Amino acid sequence: MMQPTPNPESLPGRLADDLDGAFADVVRVYQDGIYSGAVQLTRDRHDAEDVVQETFVRAYRALQRYPARRRAELRLGGWLWTIALDVCRNRHRARSRRPDETTLAVLVDPSDPAADDPAAVLDGAAEIEEWRRRLADLPEPQRNAVVLRHVVGLGYDEIAAATGRPVGTVKADVHRGIRRLERIPTVEEVTS
Amino acid sequence: MTDIERRLRALRARAPRRLLPSILAALALGDAYTVVDGPVGPLYVAWNDRGVTACVPVAAVDGPFEDAHPRHAIRVDEPPPWLRGPLDRALATGRLGDLPVDLSALGEFQRLVLRKCAEIPPGQIRPYGWIAAELGRPGAARAVGTALARNPIPILIPCHRVVRTDGRIGRYAYGTEMKRELLRREGVDPDAVEALARRRIRYVGSDTPKTYCYPTCHHAARLSADHRVAFRSHAEAEAAGYRPCRACRPAA
Known part of the structure; x- marks a missing residue:
């Protein structure tokens, strides 16, 4: 059953009035963005699912502690990513102790119709994997900034809030990250 | 861009x-x-x-x-x-088995009633008073009926296997006909059950050994006609020297 898409603008006010009633809509509005970013930052869609789950669970617990006025003033996109980045970092730390078992199969779920979306613009699974590899090669601040700006679609001020870095620094991170991505040769260029 | x-x-x-x-x-x-x-x-x-x-x-x-x-x-x-x-x-x-159920939103008495109800095997029926007696509350048959009528997990928790104390099939949240059909699917003939009820037969006894059961107990089902005795009450069975079956534990 399709639910109407909730209006993101109304969410902070609704959270202030009725946290339990509005929280499902917070998940509906922000889950795709957090999932998309987490897939790039954790390099694994199972980890990304765990990141989404843990981010929203921690967000809810935090909102329970906040007074209504603070909930009403939240900028949810950046605020949720403050939590999500922390969850991603913890995941990544735990994961880096294991051998990297990332393969195409874990990045592209053939049974998930949503996995087809990127293929419309990108040249199939190989190119998705290629971009993941290129993003993974960026230094962490640039990777976070580029993913949040261009995959997730956050504003610079929201990225600044999420990463705890000044807006000017974030802009420079995104700019340098993009420059670097352009300069990293693709696999075909290296082998041909 | x-x-x-x-x-x-x-x-x-x-x-x-x-x-x-x-x-x-x-x-x-x-x-x-x-x-x-x-x-x-x-x-x-x-x-x-x-x-x-x-x-x-x-x-x-x-x-x-x-x-x-x-x-x-x-x-x-x-x-x-x-x-x-x-x-x-x-x-x-037709058995709950290892299926987890969350009854935490319910009161303690209703939880106990539903847990007990889930012990009734498929193909067998028990009166409301049986659950009350099993819970050590022999006077609470009516409260048991209320608790079962509000069963949030019917079919999986088989409240359709609990019938009136007089043996008639009784009411069901989704209609008596669904209750009868659920019982038929499990091999219980609701018409036969009510025919016994009209004759006021509540228990069936076996002469060797001398035990008495609810008519749908699997022990009673195995009896051949010449070893089968009918009782209208607990007292009648006890007076004839019969003991309650250990499997179905017929209540007074």
Whole structure:
């Protein structure tokens, strides 16, 4: 059953009035963005699912502690990513102790119709994997900034809030990250 | 937008649909639900992270299940793996088995009644007074009836196997005919049960050894006609020197 898409603008006010009633809509509005970013930052869609789950669970617990006025003033996109980045970092730390078992199969779920979306613009699974590899090669601040700006679609001020870095620094991170991505040769260029 | 920005934007994907129900369940903010095949038609089955919270015949719900369910409910295509096996087995066997159920929203007496009800094997029936007696509350048959009438997980918790003390099939939340059909599917003939009730026969005895049972107890079903004795009351059976069956434990 399709639910109407909730209006993101109304969410902070609704959270202030009725946290339990509005929280499902917070998940509906922000889950795709957090999932998309987490897939790039954790390099694994199972980890990304765990990141989404843990981010929203921690967000809810935090909102329970906040007074209504603070909930009403939240900028949810950046605020949720403050939590999500922390969850991603913890995941990544735990994961880096294991051998990297990332393969195409874990990045592209053939049974998930949503996995087809990127293929419309990108040249199939190989190119998705290629971009993941290129993003993974960026230094962490640039990777976070580029993913949040261009995959997730956050504003610079929201990225600044999420990463705890000044807006000017974030802009420079995104700019340098993009420059670097352009300069990293693709696999075909290296082998041909 | 530059080409590289467009390509990065295309990495955006949709989160798997199972995430929302899973998050809400973890926060106890709502239940996930799906539709499964039941013994007499499709069923809505809802659950949270602790177990099944509701089971409702699809035909009994007017409009969307979301509106009928007391908590936030989100449809998913199929139950998660931890639920699916136990749920399939429970529906196939008529026994709760290892299916987790969450009765924490209910009062203690109702929880005890439903747990006891779940012990009644498929193909057998017990009167309300049996559950009351088993719980050490022999006077509470009426309260047992109320608790069962509000069973949030019918069919899986088989309140259709509990009948009136006089032996008639009695009422059911989804109509007497569904109760009779559920019993027929398990091999109980409701007409035969009510025919016994009209003759006021409540127990069936076996002469060797001298024990008496509810008529649908599997011991009673095995008796041949020449070893079968009918009793109208507990007192009549005891006076004839019969002892209650240890399997079905007929109550006074």
